[in-house]
Amino acid sequence: AQSVSQHNHHVILSEAASLELGCNYSYGGTVNLFWYVQYPGQHLQLLLKYFSGDPLVKGIKGFEAEFIKSKFSFNLRKPSVQWSDTAEYFCAVNPPSNFGNEKLTFGTGTRLTIIP
């Protein structure tokens, strides 16, 4: 079964530190990959997505993610975090080969706390 793993459940960083959140998926075929962010008390918002092409994807708010097919990974990075990045981050996967089923599988999320 398709699954998405986010091994970091809670990450605590100081402002200006660099961030990398891990995401691994188990699906062996071509995939579409997403990172969503959920700020406290708010709904999920799309940070970035990968469908094809350049494996290094730039998103909003200075975030980027790199798709490494050989490692089944899509890690999220930011060179210098801010207090306002405190939120929960979700990785999600959908295989386009599964045409007709748009089901996204979400990881369990990583809570990021930034200390001022």
Next chain:
Amino acid sequence: DAGVIQSPRHEVTEMGQEVTLRCKPISGHNSLFWYRQTMMRGLELLIYFNNNVPIDDSGMPEDRFSAKMPNASFSTLKIQPSEPRDSAVYFCASSSNRGRESNQPQHFGDGTRLSIL
């Protein structure tokens, strides 16, 4: 543009009561998703519709849960009878997926925080 609109924002009710959650997707979007979020289980897809037709309801936990989409601009998720373990935040999301340009990002509503006493 208005985003996905959900109502109510909060619902507190006693167990055994019927609960109806509502969702208005973004105009022009043809796919609609219902999710449940809890601390224990994270974000789970309950059901999704495409062009008002239920495509995958494998995530619906049991017969007490039902969802409808009578038209392109409205969907409901109903729980009858409700139980305390149904307490969660329920999110609705919509997307625009047509033909081979599928898997467009989902846009989420603000959610309904449901508490069953």
